[in-house]
Amino acid sequence: MINKKLYIIAGEASGDLHGSNLIKALKNQDANLKIKCWGGDLMQAAGAEVVKHYKELAFMGFVEVVKNLPTILGNLSFCKKDILEFRPDALVLIDYPGFNLRIAKWAKKQGIKVIYYISPQIWAWNSKRVHAIKKDVDRMITILPFEKDFYKKYGMDVDYVGHPLLDVVNDFKSDKTAFYKKWKLSEKPIIALLPGSRKQEIRTTLEIMMQVVPNFPDHQFVVAGAPSQTTDYYQSIFEKIGVTIPLVENETYELLNHSTAALVTSGTATLETALFEVPQVVCYKGNAISYQIAKRLVNVKFISLVNLIADREVVKELIQEEFNEVQLRKELSKILSKEHQGKLKLEYRKVKELLGGSGASTKTSNLILES
Numbered sequence: 224m225i226n227k228k229l230y231i232i233a234g235e236a237s238g239d240l241h242g243s244n245l246i247k248a249l250k251n252q253d254a255n256l257k258i259k260c261w262g263g264d265l266m267q268a269a270g271a272e273v274v275k276h277y278k279e280l281a282f283m284g285f286v287e288v289v290k291n292l293p294t295i296l297g298n299l300s301f302c303k304k305d306i307l308e309f310r311p312d313a314l315v316l317i318d319y320p321g322f323n324l325r326i327a328k329w330a331k332k333q334g335i336k337v338i339y340y341i342s343p344q345i346w347a348w349n350s351k352r353v354h355a356i357k358k359d360v361d362r363m364i365t366i367l368p369f370e371k372d373f374y375k376k377y378g379m380d381v382d383y384v385g386h387p388l389l390d391v392v393n394d395f396k397s398d399k400t401a402f403y404k405k406w407k408l409s410e411k412p413i414i415a416l417l418p419g420s421r422k423q424e425i426r427t428t429l430e431i432m433m434q435v436v437p438n439f440p441d442h443q444f445v446v447a448g449a450p451s452q453t454t455d456y457y458q459s460i461f462e463k464i465g466v467t468i469p470l471v472e473n474e475t476y477e478l479l480n481h482s483t484a485a486l487v488t489s490g491t492a493t494l495e496t497a498l499f500e501v502p503q504v505v506c507y508k509g510n511a512i513s514y515q516i517a518k519r520l521v522n523v524k525f526i527s528l529v530n531l532i533a534d535r536e537v538v539k540e541l542i543q544e545e546f547n548e549v550q551l552r553k554e555l556s557k558i559l560s561k562e563h564q565g566k567l568k569l570e571y572r573k574v575k576e577l578l579g580g581s582g583a584s585t586k587t588s589n590l591i592l593e594s
Contacts, residue, residue, distance in 0.1 A: 227253075229591070230311040231260040231271065232302070232326060234280045234319035236420045236451060237491040239263035241341060241387050241584075242317050246271050248588035259309050261302070264450065274305055278451045280322070298322070303329055315591060316360075317341050324352065327359040338594055340364045340587055342381070346373045353377045362594050364587050367532065368577050384586040385579035388491075392498040393581060397477040406471050411443040412483040414555070415501070416468075417475065419488035420449035422456065427508050429460050432486050434548040435555060436466060442483065442559075448472035484558050486551065493527040493538065497574055502558035502567045504551065505529075505540045532577050537570045 229249070233242040243265035249256055250270050258271040261280070267273045280298065299322070306314065306326075313336040316323040320343030327337045342365045345352040353374065356363065363381040365371060371383045403410075418428040429446065436444050448457055448470050461467045471478045475492075479485065479499040487496050489507045496503045505527040525531050529538050539554045541547075557563050 227255070228257045228309065228311045229259075229313055229315055230306050230309055231258060231262065231266070231315040231317065232319065232323055233260065233262040233266065233317040234277050234322055236263065236277065236449060238317040238319055238341070239265045239277055240391070242266045242271075243269040244387055244391065244584040245315075245317075245340065245587055245591075248584040249591065251585075252588055252592060259305070259311070275301075280319075295322070299325060302326060306330065306335065307333070311335065313338055313591065313594060315340055318343060320345070320352075324355060324359070328355065331359040331361075336361050336594065338362045338364065338591055340591075341366055342370050342374075346370065353379065362590065364590055366583060367528075368579060369532075369534075382586075382590055383579070384583045384590070385581065386494070387583040387587075388495060388498055389575070389578055390581050390583060392476070392495070395476050395480065397480045399481050402474070402477050402481055406445070406469055406474075408445065408469055409443050411441060413478070413481055414439065414442045414444050415447055415478050415482040415485040415487075415496075416444055417447045417485060417487045417492045417496070419490065419492075420451050422452065424488055424509070425449065425452065425456075426460055428488050428506055428546075429457075430464060431508065431546060431548065431551065432506065433464050433466055433468070435552045436468065438552050439555070439559075443469070445469045445471055445478060445482075447475040447478050484555065484564075486555065489526040489540070491528065493529050494532075497529045497538070497571045500568045500571050502564050503529075503538050504554045504558060505538055506546050506551070507540070507542050508546045509543070529571075529574055532574050533570070537567070537574065 231242055233239055239262045242262050246258060246266055246269035259274055260266050260271040261275045262273055263277050314330050316327060316339045318341040330337050337360050339360045342363060357379050365381050365383050366386045371381055374381045416432050418425045450473050457470050479496055479501050482501050485496050485501045485503040487493050487503045487505055489505055493505050507526055526540055527538055530536055541550050
C-alpha cells in the first residue's frame, strides 16, 4: 500500500540535501504524496511543505545544547503536536539523532510507523542507543557499508542502500569558465576552504585556515559559504582577521569541482570532497569542554567519513591543538605535490568502491513506500 502522507525530519544542511533527493524519488513514484517536513530550501523545492527550517535547529556540542535547552524542548513539543495534527502514514527521520531519537520513542508510543534513513552514528558515540533504536524504529535504512554488520551484532536487520552522495556527485556538471567569471576568480589554482555550517565552528575554523593564505601565493583561497549563514557573517570574520578572500555562496560542489586542494571541517564535507577527488586536510577544533567530554565517549579511531569507511588513514586529520598554522601549512604543502595528489586520488577511488552502487534515494523511496 502506498503511503499518502509522510512527515520527514532533517535538522542539518546535509539532511536537507539527502531529504530533497529522497522526496524527488518519492514524488516520482507517487506524485500525489503529501509531505510535511523539518528541513530546508532544497526539501521545499523538491515538493515538501517545510514546517521548520534547519537554520533554527543548529546547536553544536554539549555546552551549546545545554545553553539552548529551552529552545530545544520547545521544538520537541511543537513537533509532536504538529505530527499528531498531520496524522502521517509514516514518520521518516534523517540522521539528527539528538532530536530524532526522542521523537522516535514518542512516535512509537503513539502507534506511528517510524522509518529511520541515515543511521545516527551510534557506532561512534554511544552503542547502547542501539537498544532504543531496536525498540522504537520499525525500519532502519543505512548508507555506510559497515553499519549492516554493526546492527547485526545486536540482532537487528537493517537495509543498506549505498551512499546517496554517489548519485549527487556522479550527476554533477559545472562550467569552469562561467564559475570563475561569476565569482570574479583569478586564473590561479583554487584551494577551497570548507569551514563548516554552524557559526561556532565557522569562526573558529576559518580564523585558523586563513592564517596559511600568505604562504601559498601561487594559489587562490576561496571560502565555501554555508547556506545557513549570511554574507555579512563571513565579512565580519574577514574584517577581524584583516584578510579578504573570495566567498562562494551556495555553490560548494561547483567550488570542489574546480579545486586543486581543500581544507575541510570534519563531517559530510570530507566525503563530498573525496568523491570529487580533491586532496584534502581534515580540520576540527571545538569548544574545549565539549571536546574533552566527546573524547571520553567516542568509540572510533577517526573523525572523517573518508577514513572511517576506509578503516585507515587516507586523509590527514588535524584535531584540536594539532589544528594550527604550522601543522596546516605542512600538510597543505604535502597534498599539493603531484606525487601525493596521484596517490590520494587512487585511495579515493577505493573508498568509492566500498560505498557500493548508485541509486540510494530510489532504493530508499521503494523501501518507504512498501513499508
